Amino acid sequence: SQQGEEDPQALSIQEGENATMNCSYKTSINNLQWYRQNSGRGLVHLILIRSNEREKHSGRLRVTLDTSKKSSSLLITASRAADTASYFCAPVFGQNFVFGPGTRLSVLP
Amino acid sequence: GAGVSQSPSNKVTEKGKDVELRCDPISGHTALYWYRQSLGQGLEFLIYFQGNSAPDKSGLPSDRFSAERTGGSVSTLTIQRTQQEDSAVYLCASSLAEGLQPQHFGDGTRLSIL
Numbered sequence: 001s002q003q004g005e006e007d008p009q010a011l012s013i014q015e016g017e018n019a020t021m022n023c024s025y026k027t028s029i030n031n032l033q034w035y036r037q038n039s040g041r042g043l044v045h046l047i048l049i050r051s052n053e054r055e056k057h058s059g060r061l062r063v064t065l066d067t068s069k070k071s072s073s074l075l076i077t078a079s080r081a082a083d084t085a086s087y088f089c090a091p092v093f094g095q096n097f098v099f100g101p102g103t104r105l106s107v108l109p
Numbered sequence: 110g111a112g113v114s115q116s117p118s119n120k121v122t123e124k125g126k127d128v129e130l131r132c133d134p135i136s137g138h139t140a141l142y143w144y145r146q147s148l149g150q151g152l153e154f155l156i157y158f159q160g161n162s163a164p165d166k167s168g169l170p171s172d173r174f175s176a177e178r179t180g181g182s183v184s185t186l187t188i189q190r191t192q193q194e195d196s197a198v199y200l201c202a203s204s205l206a207e208g209l210q211p212q213h214f215g216d217g218t219r220l221s222i223l
Contacts, residue, residue: 033211042113042200042214043152088151092209099144101151 003098004032004072004089012106019076021103023089024069032065033090034074037102043088046074079107111135115201115215123223124193130186130218134203142212143176143186144200152200158184188220196222 007022023032031050035043049056049065049072056063062075072091076083086102114133122128134141139160144152154168158178169175173191178184188195198219202212 030209035212040216042216043202043212044214045211048211098154099152 004100006103010104023072025091029091037086113215121221132184132201138203140204142202146198
């Protein structure tokens with residue numbers, strides 16, 4: 001299965017701290033995408049990193065990809081209460097990608 | 110509209126009834142996906158449409174589930190003879206192309222089977 005597996009399942013930090021979430025997968029990919037889901041809403045795309053890229057930045061987000069280890073990480077710097085949400089990775093090959101159970105991030109004010 | 114629209118936002122029905130869930134994708138998006146999300150869980154892939162190609166139905170959990178996409182735009186997910194285990198949030202997403210582009214999600218239909 002192409003399913004991403006996020007780690008940890010839950011993370012609780014104080015506002016201003018950095019949050020790091022990890023994703024592992026099992027097979028080759030074209031790209032890997034990270035999404036955020038606020039309670040009661042659909043998923044929102046955050047960032048896409050291609051298989052030939054190693055690091056990508058978008059605002060306070062930093063994503064790394066290590067294809068040799070089949071893993072990715074999402075770093076949110078200087079977290080805010082509004083970052084509280086579930087975060088999902090989606091490794092993509094062709095049209096197939098399966099979202100894992102996600103990491104539930106709580107940022108405490 | 111600007112985003113993916115799903116209706117109804119909430120649906121409560123009795124066990125054994127049929128339900129239809131609707132998804133209006135972003136105009137011009139050729140790929141359309143349906144997912145199911147149980148409380149506090151990840152997304153379970155159900156079905157995928159890409160242009161005029163035959164849909165990928167590999168994720169449908171039983172023959173009570175079916176979906177169609179008319180005119181390459183609006184999609185309807187139908188669940189026949191609903192069971193309590195069908196209770197979940199059903200999410201629809203669309204994208205410009207398969208896999209290579211981000212998916213844009215609707216806010217889902219929360220289905221409750223009594």
